[in-house]
Amino acid sequence: MGVGDGDGGAAPGALSCRNLRKTFGGTVRALDDVSIDIAAGEFFTLLGPSGCGKTTLLRAIAGFEAQDSGSIHLGGQPLDGLPPPQRPVNTVFQSYAVFPHMTVAENVAFALEMQRKPRGMIAARVEEMLALVRLQGLGGRKPSQLSGGQQQRVALARALAAAPKLLLLDEPLSALDLKLRNEMRLELKRLQGETGITFVFVTHDQHEALTMSDRIAVMREGKVLQVGTPTEIYERPSLRFVADFIGEANLIAATRVAPGRFRLAGGEELAATEDAGPEGPVTLVLRPERARLAAPDDTEGQALTGTVDQVVYDGADTTYHLALAGGAGLRLRAPSHGGRAQARVGDGVRVRVEPAALRAVPD
Amino acid sequence: MRGRAILLVPSGLLIGVVLVLPLVMLLVISLMQRNPNGGIVWGSFTADAYISFLWERGFSGERELNWDYVAIFLRSLGLAGSATVTSFVIALPTALWMAFQPPKRRLLLVFLVTLPFWTNLLVRNYAWMLLLRVDGLFEQILHATGLLTGRLGILYTPTATAIGLTYSFLPFMLLPIYLSIEKIDRRLLEAAFDLGADRWRVLTRVILPLSMPGIAGGVVLVFIPGIGAFISPELLGGGKTMMVGNLIQAQFGYSRNWPLGAALAFVLLALVLAATYLHRVRFRSAP
Structure with a gap:
C-alpha cells in the first residue's frame, strides 16, 4: 500500500504524510512523528480516543493547522504552506457546519461558485449531488427545515460538489442518533464507492472504524500505533492498547x-x-x-x-x-x-x- | 395568567405616566392656538400648527408654501444618515477585529467601548469643541506637521455636527454588530475557507449575511436617535445647522410656539415609526 515520497507519478488521490510533528503550548504533543501513506480511492480511518491527535492530523491535512515539521503530499504534490482554500481537499465537519442563511442548493453550490464555474454547470452539478445524497427536490429548503441526518447529507454533497481529490470526515456521524448513524454508515460507504474519492475518516468509535474502513490507523498520544485492515487490527493487534481499544x-x-x-x-x-x-x-x-x-x-x-x-x-x-x-x-x-x-x-x-x-x- | 399579569403593573404604570400621558398632552398642545407669551390658549382647537409646518401666512394673510421646516427635516435625515454610514464603516472592521480576539480580551474591549458612557454626552461634545476649534488640538497638530497652514474651519459647520453625531452614536453601531459577529459559529468560517473561499468572500458570503440582524439593529440605534439629536448640532454646529431636535427645542424655548413644537415632535415621531416599520418588514425573520 506504500506510496513513494512525493514522487510525481503518485495517483492523484494518494496521500502521504511524512514525519509530522505538532506541539501545542510547547508541551502537548498532538502529533509525534506521524507517517502515514494512504492509497488513492481508499477508505482510511484514523481511530483513537479523544486527544490522540487524529483531529489535529485531519486539520493539518485540511490546512487549518500548520505542522511544526514534516510534510504532507497529495498525489505527489506538496500541500505544505498552502492555505485551506487552495487545497484540493474538502471537509465534512462534525457539527455539519452547513450555512444556515443559504438554501440547500446554495450550500451545495458554494465551492463551485468559489471556483467561478459557469452557472449552468453549477446548477447541473448541484442536481447531481443532491441525487447522489438522495435529497432530490429539497434544494430550495433552508437547513433549519431539515433533520440532522438530512443536514449531514447536505454537508456531504457540499464537500463532494467540487470533486476534491481527498475528502476529510471529522466524526461526521457522532451527532446522529443510533439508527441514522447505521444508515449513514452504509451511505458513506456507498458514496465512497460511487465517487472513487479517497476518504480519510476520523472517529473514536471502533465499531464504525471496523465496519467501514479499508484500513485503520490506531492512534494514541500523537503516535500511530498500528496501521492495518480491520481484520488485521482486530485479529492481530500489535499492542495491548490496540487490543483493548478495538472490540x-x-x-x-x-x-x-x-x-x-x-x-x-x-x-x-x-x-x-x-x-x-x-x-x-x-x-x-x-x-x-x-x-x-x-x-x-x-x-x-x-x-x-x-x-x-x-x-x-x-x-x-x-x-x-x-x-x-x-x-x-x-x-x-x-x-x-x-x-x-x-x-x-x-x-x-x-x-x-x-x-x-x-x-x-x-x- | 391573571396572577402573572400583576407583574406588569409597575412597568405599565411607568409607561402610562411617563410616556403615554405626556404624548397625549403633546398631542393636545399641538392642536391648540399658541399663547404669544408662552404656553397655549386652552380650548382653542386648531390645526394651525400642522399647517404652518408647510405653509406660512404672508403679510396679507394668504398662505404661502414654506420649505424651511422641511429643509431642516431633510438636513436631519441627511446628517443622521451620514453619521449612520460613517459609524458603520468604522464599526464593521472594529467589530470584526474584536470578535476574533481571545475571549478574555474581548470582554475588556467591550468594556472600553462602553467607557465613554461614563462621561456626560454634553461634556464629551464640549471636548470635541476644544479639539476642533480655532487653534484647537487638531489644528495645532496639523500645523506642527505641516499638513495645514491656514484654518481648519470645521467647528460650527455641518461637518462638525456629523463628526459629533458619529462619535456620540458609534458604540450603538459597534456593539450590536460585534455581538452578532461574535455569535457566528467559527466552524462555518472554516467550512467556507475549506470550500475555497478567500477572506473577502468569507466576509461577504458568510459573515455579513449572518451578522445582518446586528447591522440592522445598529442602523436603527444610530439613525433614529440621530434624527432627533440636539446636543451635537447645538454645540458643534454652533446652532447654525439646525436639526429637528434644535427646532423643537426652540419652539418650546425662545420662540414660544408650543403648538408648533408639539406638531414638529409628532411629525418626527411619525417618521421614526415609519422607519421602524420598514425595518420590521425587511428583517421580519431576524430574532
Missing part, C-alpha cells in the same frame, strides 16, 4: 517461557500458533468469542478451568464471566442458542482455547 478482549498477564509457550500466573501453560518475541512478561489477548465452553465429555485440546461468576444474556449472544483457577477473570461469549444457557452461575467449567485464538502482545 472486547481478555487481557491475560503471562510469561513467555519459549517461542509460542506461555505460563499464566496460576501456573497453567498455553501455546499460541503465531508468535515471535523475547522471553519475559507479555499480555495474552483472547477475544471473548474465540474461547468456548467445552462439552462435559470433551477432554481434548488446550483448555483452562474455572467457575462461572455471572451469565449475561444479550439476545443474540450470552456472555459468561468466569473466574479462572489461577484467580484471573475471563469473559467468554457464545451464541445464545434459543436462550438455553450452557452453564449456570457456580458451575465448574472447562474452557477450550485454540492456540490460533491467542496472541501475545508486549506489556
